[in-house]
Amino acid sequence: MMKAYGVVLIGCGSMGATHLDTLHAHPRVRLVGVVDLMAEKANRFADRYEAESWGTDYRCYLTRSDVDIVIIATYPSSHLVLTRECLAAGKHVLCEKPMAGSLQEAAEMVRLGSSSRSKLLIGHILRHNTTYQFVRDLIHSGAIGGPIVMRMSQIKNPAATWNSHLALLHEVSPIVDCGVHYVDVMRWFTGAEVLSVSGFGQRLDPDIPVGSYNYGMISLKLSDGSVGFYEAGWGHTMATDNLKEFVGPLGRIRITYQSHRATPELGNLVEVHYSDGRTEEINIPFEAKPTDLQFDYLLRMIEEQLDPKPMLRDFYRALEVTILGDRAIHEEKPIHCLDRLPEIVNF
Numbered sequence: 001m002m003k004a005y006g007v008v009l010i011g012c013g014s015m016g017a018t019h020l021d022t023l024h025a026h027p028r029v030r031l032v033g034v035v036d037l038m039a040e041k042a043n044r045f046a047d048r049y050e051a052e053s054w055g056t057d058y059r060c061y062l063t064r065s066d067v068d069i070v071i072i073a074t075y076p077s078s079h080l081v082l083t084r085e086c087l088a089a090g091k092h093v094l095c096e097k098p099m100a101g102s103l104q105e106a107a108e109m110v111r112l113g114s115s116s117r118s119k120l121l122i123g124h125i126l127r128h129n130t131t132y133q134f135v136r137d138l139i140h141s142g143a144i145g146g147p148i149v150m151r152m153s154q155i156k157n158p159a160a161t162w163n164s165h166l167a168l169l170h171e172v173s174p175i176v177d178c179g180v181h182y183v184d185v186m187r188w189f190t191g192a193e194v195l196s197v198s199g200f201g202q203r204l205d206p207d208i209p210v211g212s213y214n215y216g217m218i219s220l221k222l223s224d225g226s227v228g229f230y231e232a233g234w235g236h237t238m239a240t241d242n243l244k245e246f247v248g249p250l251g252r253i254r255i256t257y258q259s260h261r262a263t264p265e266l267g268n269l270v271e272v273h274y275s276d277g278r279t280e281e282i283n284i285p286f287e288a289k290p291t292d293l294q295f296d297y298l299l300r301m302i303e304e305q306l307d308p309k310p311m312l313r314d315f316y317r318a319l320e321v322t323i324l325g326d327r328a329i330h331e332e333k334p335i336h337c338l339d340r341l342p343e344i345v346n347f
Helices: 014-023 039-049 076-088 103-115 130-140 159-169 174-190 291-303 309-331
Strands: 005-010 029-035 069-072 092-096 120-123 149-156 194-202 215-222 227-234 244-248 251-256 268-274 279-284
Touching: 005 014, 014 029, 014 039, 014 069, 014 291, 029 039, 069 076, 076 092, 076 103, 092 291, 103 120, 103 309, 120 291, 120 309, 130 174, 130 244, 130 251, 130 268, 130 279, 149 174, 174 194, 174 215, 174 227, 174 309, 194 309, 215 309
Parallel strands: 005 029, 005 069, 069 092, 092 120, 149 227
Antiparallel strands: 149 244, 194 215, 215 227, 244 251, 251 268, 268 279
């Protein structure tokens, strides 16, 4: 029989729910406990996902021999402290993105994950999404040629979750929060390095913290000649948008999410339009964010002793570029990105 792993979730918010939506019934998961600073939320999660226990202090779980894996789904500012304590206790860790609240903390996360006997995986879930894997393979096969233009948007109208979005804005900007996904996608799809980043932002709501913004766009130049932009925004007056398009000299590829299709039961749609007039439409099954596939990869890391360093370096770099993009927005000037690269080469 395959081993079942004792799992504890820290952080009973929306991402915590996203993890447990698929993992609570995972055949290799025994949900030992859920933790949140708010007892009511932890209790509610325990009931909803049939956890064996719940609490407001994660430390009591770190001494338990039946806890193998800790999922950290809290705000970025707490990621380093939690990860450090979990790894020191011999627990494997799946930590949500962004990996930390600052580059200094992110560098320490990489060092910890690179040297620990326990495994650390950062929740860059698009790496485990079969739709993005399919498109990446298409691009690597030369289907649309190169260099390419990458156009990506993540705009939300968070009417039901406005307070949580405001709280998150005190930690990270919209560009950094989800931008780490799409900067990573740009590097992953092209195999190229980001040379420079520029951007602009706008404060569109009086509730937004002074000095911050709830709409931003960054544009990137890559070492293979490819370029890309990523825009992100949270606001009451914004229309939800999820543009994901990749354009090359031989054609273009567009991803349409299941939730934006007239027939969502077909899954995600990948459209390929070639320069010779040919068109392909590929339906890729999709039911929920693949937190189960991401968890399965962590199990492979544990059981096959996979090296965590390559992904940790990539995810650090994605965070670094988005933070530099955030700085470019505030300073209103382009930022050269390669100057800092030697800092992560030695991790």
